[in-house]
Amino acid sequence: EHNRSIEKYFSSIGENASEIGRSKADIKKDFLHKLFYHLGRVPALTTDNDLYTALALTVRDRALRQFVRSTEQFAEKDARGVAYFSAEFLPGPHLGNNLLNLEIMEETRQALAELDLDLDHILEQEVEPGLGNGGLGRLASCYMNSMATLGIPAIGYGIRYEFGIFKQEIREGWQSEATDKWLHYGNPWEVMRPEISYEVKFGGRTEAGTSKEGKYFVEWHPESVIKGTAYDTPILGYQSNGIIMRLWKAEAVESFDFSIYNMGDYYRAVEKKLRSENITKVLYPNDENLSGKELRLKQQYFFVSCSLQDMIHLHLLQGRRLNEFHEKFSVQLNDTHPSIAVAELMRLLLDEHDMEWDDAWHITSHTFAYTNHTLLPEALEKWSISLLGRILPRHLELIYEINSRFLEELREKGLNGEQIARMSLIDDHGEQAVRMAHLATVGSYKVNGVSALHSRLLKTQVLNDFAKLWPEKFTNVTNGVAHRRFLALSNPRLASLITEKIGDQWLTDLTSFRELEKYAGDPAFQQQWRKVKLENKKELCKLLAERAGVEVDPAMLFDVQVKRIHEYKRQHLKVLHIIDLYLRIKDGKGEDIAASAFIFAGKAAPGYFMAKLIIRLITAVADLINNDEEVNRKLKVVFLPNFNVKQAQRVYPAADLSEQISMAGKEASGTGNMKFALNGALTIGTLDGANVEIMEEVGEENFFLFGQTTEEVQETKRKGYRPYEFYEENSNIRRVLDFLVSGALGEGDPELFRPLFNNLVQQDQYQLLKDFRSYCEKKEEVFKLWANESEWDRRSILNVARMGKFSSDRSIRDYCENIWNVEPVRLRD
Ligand code: CBF
Secondary structure (H helix, E strand, O other): OOOOOHHHHHHHOOOOOOOOOOOHHHHHHHHHHHHHHHOOOOHHHOOHHHHHHHHHHHHHHHHHHHHHHHHHHHHHHOOOEEEEEOOOEOOOOOHHHHHHHHOOHHHHHHHHHOOOOOHHHHHHOOOOOOEOOOHHHHHHHHHHHHHHHHOOOEEEEEEOOOEOOOEEEEEOOEEEEEOOOOOOOOOOOOEEEEEEEEEEEEOOEEEEEEOOOOOEEEEEEOOEEEEEEEEEEEEEOOOOOEEEEEEEEEEEOOOOOHHHHHOOOHHHHHHHHHHHHHHHOEOOOOOOOOOOOHHHHHHHHHHHHHHHHHHHHHHHHOOOOHHHHHHHEEEEEEOOOOOOHHHHHHHHHHHHOOOOHHHHHHHHHOOEEEEOOOOOHHHOOEEEHHHHHHHOHHHHHHHHHHHHHHHHHHHHOOOOHHHHHHHOOEEOOOOOEEEHHHHHHHOEEEEEEOOHHHHHHHHHHHOHHHHHHOHHHEEEOOOOEOHHHHHHHOOHHHHHHHHHHHOOHHHOOHHHHHHHHHHOOOHHHHHHHHHHHHHHHHHHHHHHHHHHOOOOOOOOEEEEEEOOOOHHHOHHHHHHHHHHHHHHHHOOOOOOOOOEEEEEEOOOOOOOHHHHHHHHHHHHHHHHHHOOOOOOOOEEEEEEOOOOHHHHHHHHHHOOEEEEOOOOOOOOOOOHHHHHHHOOOEEEEOOOOOHHHHHHHHOHHHOEEOOOOHHHHHHHHHOOOOHHHHHHHOHHHHHHHHHHOOOOOOOOOOOOOHHHHHHHHHOOOOOHHHHHHHHHHHHHHHHHHHOOHHHHHHHHHHHHHOOHHHEHHHHHHHHHHHHHOOOOOOOOO
């Protein structure tokens, strides 16, 4: 309604809606108001958390104002929008990022300084929402920032887990997991919307019938109904547009089951409420075998159902017709986690909105687009028919129907029985199960991988049959990262050095970094560049000392591998090399080795034995090396516990060397690889995921490439890989592997690492031994180059200068053009 716009409201009090109160005085006043009126704090009793909360609320007001303004303008233009469905978001700390996006960092710093308060200390207080496992969740959050920056009418839908990814502690060298109570002190960024809530059904049975008009219908009589309530967090883009991340929390429809309550059984009534809330209690750590995890399926369905109901509600509220739903929205499925949405939209259209099958299918299959994030067979989701049928009986019927129509189409096209069985939505091997990637592919109008290599492998291998059937459906969008967070915010020294040289247009156009190329060989610039890195390294050293208890010399080469711990990522390849160096130094042959600090961080899925053993191996090697006087001036090994976005922001700016050493063909893209290079680290890596494109951009001569290609890996496997031969024939490999089981590591127990030893010499599924020599040789090159400071700096500068492609702004533009068909909206100031 015209009379109710934010512009009108503000003009009625003589203010401009776009004026968000940027001055030091405004910020100071609002901060004090929050502290006293909102939190009701007696100054003498104010805690650090109060200060943080008051500042967060001050900033949130501004963020919400931007969100309201952007939303009104999107609505005015009746623009086509995007709903990003993701079971994971990993936003990282909000406060600093919002200050940066609102461009009020300095004013805020000064306002607080006048109150004798330190902004950095307050920023440190924030507990980040760990609502994701790693790359996939972090990518979703990078995309939120870019969508807001570019003016894309978008909303991110997900789950408000009460407990996020577990907190990792290291006890006696082993990972132990503690609950992540991120909501313990409240969450100042979210707005609860009690009036935005939807009912979600589970279990029970369905009943078919025919109406008086002769129309076939199905009714679902659920066993239970749960309510989903929206919690909104504003996500800002650079220079202030705002969109919303809407997360759903599960609640009981009624707080008490009155029938039970009346019978006097108070506790049983409360129990029911608690059971409903369980659905959004905790995030599942990935890499675990999820099949059979009933709660996980319920989570997926719960958030998808709330989100689609919400979208339909909003669509109808704007006076639009339901049969133009797909013209107004594109829904991006972030992996298969939300792919039950295909069946749910069909159910909503058919059962709740009385549509005919063909119309409903047309809308559904033109609404969704699916991003695949992994080729690992164990990570491709399948839900057993028995579980699906029990939890979502109506959806199973719909999936059968979608499948039967799809298979019929294949038969008509002349595909043979074998091809049809391969493509079916139902897997008949062993226990019958629904292949969620097939459901997503059939129900989407576009399917994309996340790097050029990954998209190619998706087309030629995992979804090959589908790509042959619908070649135009398949595309690629190479991942990107929020360069404002991962450079402007987290590496302010480098950011200002660059801005001094080439101006600040890079904040909205990372390709302008190309202008740095001409300074790559300039000794004065190189010196400044090196100084920035050294300062960043000194800061990281403090963190390493504090959190890992290891003193590191900042002059060492910081050789860093931070990411989830997984055998395919091959952290143990790096450890084998470290042991090799250690033994060389012990032999008195270590002169050519550069003094290096080997830094690791990352979480292992709690049920993944080998990954946990790899962490134990790292801590054992760290204990040995760091305590050996003969070696520890040359080498240090550190495992930094509890890697999260906050820590990541301190690690990337301090890295000299980035380890991206997965077996080729396994890492879909990687995004850490981009963040490191953006901060001036050189990469040692295989031709895997986005490494391929990074190397293309920065030039092979500025990248330490090693190892087999994907094709070579496959060829090695095809020919019958026998890792034992490497053990027998390569004395270096033998020496290092024997060392693992010699009793020299981990309190003298030679059996501790036997499972790793056996795995490597017997299967070595990820071909470490095959790539070992090539990796060691490349490391020799690294050491040589490190000795040549100015050449190292030159290459580091060139890496940064050529990172333009890897901003998530570019990725979002690609999604808009190739998939969403959505135009950015130019927003009024
Ligand atoms: O696409 C984002 C990231 O997703 C993963 O983390 C995933 O969870 N499947 C992949 O492993 C990464 O390669 C990828 O960068």
